[in-house]
Amino acid sequence: MLFKNLTIFVLIISVAYSVQTVFAQTMTSGTYKIQSDSLNFSGNRSTSTSYAMEDTLGEIATGESQSSLFKIKAGYQQMQEVILSMTAASDVTLSPAIGGVTGGTSNGSTSFTVTTDNPAGYTVTIKASSSPALISPLDSFTDYGAPASSPDFSFSVASTTSAFAFSPEGTDIAASFKDNGSVCGAGSSDASNACWAGLSTSAQTIVNRTSANHTSGTLTTVKFRAQSGSAHVQVAGTYVATTTLTLLPL
C-alpha cells in the first residue's frame, strides 16, 4: 500500500515539475501549455484528438552560439531557459515641497522596464516597508484609500487630512488599474494620472502580462502623489517611503 502511494506521489511530482519548468508553451489547452515538446528516441510527428507532438532522434550542431547580433540555442531543450529582467527603478523626490500649515500637493514618478522571453509572461507587485508608507520620525501621511479597496479614478483628499498614493501607468498594468474613462477596474484604457491606490505592506499586483515581450520589454511608470489638506497640519520634516517591486514569472 505504502509502495503504491509513494509511487503515485513520485509520478505526480515528476509530471508536475516537468510541466511547470521543463516545458513552455506553443500548444495550449484549457489546463496546460507546452512550448516545445520532444522525445529524443524517434523522429516523427504524432497526433491525437487532443495533442500534436514532434519528436526527434539524435541531433547535431547542438549547443549555444552567439554573435553581437544574435544568440542561438540549438538542440534538445536548449531553448528552455527563461530570461526575466527588470531595470532598476530610481529613487523619487516628490516636488514641490509641501507647506506644513498651508498644505499642498506634491508629485513624482519612477519607471522600470521588464523584459522576458517567458511565454507565460510575468507579474510585478508593489509593497511598502512600513505602514503607513510615507513617514518621518514625527508624523506620517495616511495610505490613500481603505486597505484592499479598489483604486480611485480621481485623487481626492479631505481638507482635514493628508494622504499618499500611487498609480501605475503602462500597457501591461493590472486590470484593477485600467479604466473606462471614469471608473477603475473597468474597461481597458489607461488614463493619465488616474486610478490611485494606497501602498500597503502586503504586495499588490500592478503589472500583469501573459506573453513574452523580448527584446523591447515593456515600460511601466509608477506615479506617486502626496497631498496635505488646507485644514490639516503636517509636521515639518523629511518623509520617506521605502517601496519594493517584486517581479515574478507566471
Added chain:
Amino acid sequence: MKKYFAYIFMVLITLVVLVSHTLAAENSFTTQLTVGPDDTANPTIPTGLTATAISSSQINLIWNASTDDIGVDGYRIFRDSAIIATTSSLTYSDAGLAASTTYEYTVEAFDATLKYSGQSAVASSTTFGITVTPPDPGSGSSGSQELMIVGVNASATQDSAMINFSTNRATQSKVYWGTTKDYELGSVSGLFYDFRHSTKIDNLNPGTNYFFKIEATDGIGRIKTLEGFFQTQSGTEEPLLTNVTNFKATPQEKSIALSWKNPSSPTFDSVRVIRSDRFFPRDINDGEIVYEGSDERYQDVDVIAGITYYYSIFARDTDGNYSSGALAQARIKSKGEPSKPATSTDPFVDIPILTNVHPQISELKITDFDFLQSSIKLVNIGTGVVIDGSKNLTISLEYGKVPEILKTIAITLVDPKDSTQVFPFLLRINKEKTAYEATLAPLGRSGTYQMKIVILDYKNQGLKKLEGSLKAFVFGQVKDLSGNQTTSKRNTTAFVLLIIALVVALVVVLKKKRKDEHQ
C-alpha cells in the same frame, strides 16, 4: 514509523519542488518628500550685483545671495530687461556679446514655489573693443593717449587660475586676489614693462569665487586698474579611485599572506601596501612599503611571531592618485601559544569606546556622513542607507565636521552571510581638502551590510564608534531570493536535489518491498 517517514519525505519533496519555482527579482527604491515651513514670504532682492566685461564678447556677473523662508531655489538673469538665463549659483558669465557695447543687467531670486523677489538694482558694463593697437612705447607721443587694459581673460582649474590681459602701452602689471574685494590673499607683480601680461595664481580652493584686481603702470607713472572675478572648478567632478576589495592578511607558520582584489577601473595602475607594527598606516607614506605592483597577493616573510602587523593597501591610478585605503591586520602566534578559535576580522572590535574624544567628534552621528552613487547623494536618515549594489559607493564626511587634530576615520562593512568577515576602509582627506572620503567598489550582492564607523582621536586618546547599515540591492537582473544568481535560469540545483530525492525514495521503497517479501 516507516509510514511517518514516508509522509515526511513527501512533504520534503513538495517543498523542494516549490522552492525550485521561487524565482523573483526585487527592486527597492525610496520616495522622499519635504514638508517644510510654509512659504509666506518672497525671497529678498539680490544685492551687490556687479557686471564686469572681461573680453570683447563676455561680461561676468556676480551678486550677493538672497534669503527666503523656504530657501532660494535660483536666480533669473535679465539683460536689457529680457530674461536670458536661470542659475542656482551666485555668478553668471554672459558670452556671445557684441564688442564695444554697453549692456544692463538685473537679477531676481525665486523659491521652490516660484515666488519672485523682484529685480535687483541695475548693473552695466561695456564689452571691450575688438582690436588693440599698442603704440610704439618709444615714440614719446604717448602722453596724450589714455592707458587701457583690454582682452582680460581669467581661466581657472580646481586649484589655480591664469589671468591674461593686454595694455595699449608697455606697462608693469600687478595682480591682486582674494575672496573679497579687499583682495586679502596676495598679489603678484610683473618684472618687466610689456604689452601682454600673464599671471598665474596657485593654491586656490576648488569651487570658490575669487575677486581679482589688475593694476597696470606705464613708464610715466600713470596707473590703470580693472576688477574682475573667477570661479575655480568644483572638486567633485573627478571620480575617485575605488579601493581594493576583499583585503585579507592571513597568518601562516612563518609569514603573513596578503591577498586582495584590484579595482576594475580602467585607470587602475598598481597598489602600494604599507605596514606598521603600531597601528594602521594613515596614508601612503605612514609606514614601511612592503609591496608595490599590480598583483593580487603578497607573502610578507619579514615578520616576527608575537607581533601584530597592521597593513593598509592603497590603489593607485595612472595619474598617480591613491585610493583612501583598505585595512587588514595579522599576527603569527608565538612559540607555545595556544590556538584561539577564529573570531571576527574587525580590527576595531576589541578597542574599547573611550569617550574622552574631542567634542566635535563626540557629536558626530551617522547622518553626518554622505553616501553617494553616480554623484547622487543617497537618503540617509540614520536607520540605514539603501544603495545600488552594482555601483561604486563613496562615503564622505565634510572636512569641517571633525577637528584638525591627528585622527583616523575608518569604516567597516560586515559580510551579510558571514559576520566574522569584516572589511575595513580608511576615510582619507581628499585632494581639495573638502572632505574625508572612501570609495568602495560595487558590493555586488544583495543584503544588509552592517556598517561601523570608528573615529580614533590620537590627541585625546579617545575613540568614537557609530553603527548603521547599508541595504544593498543588485538591480536589473533576476536572481533567486538568496541573491546568488543573477540570471533567471531554471533552478538546476533544486532539480538535482529532486532527482536525488527520487532515487533515495525508490531505494527506500525497494528495500521495504524486499523486506516484506522476506517476511
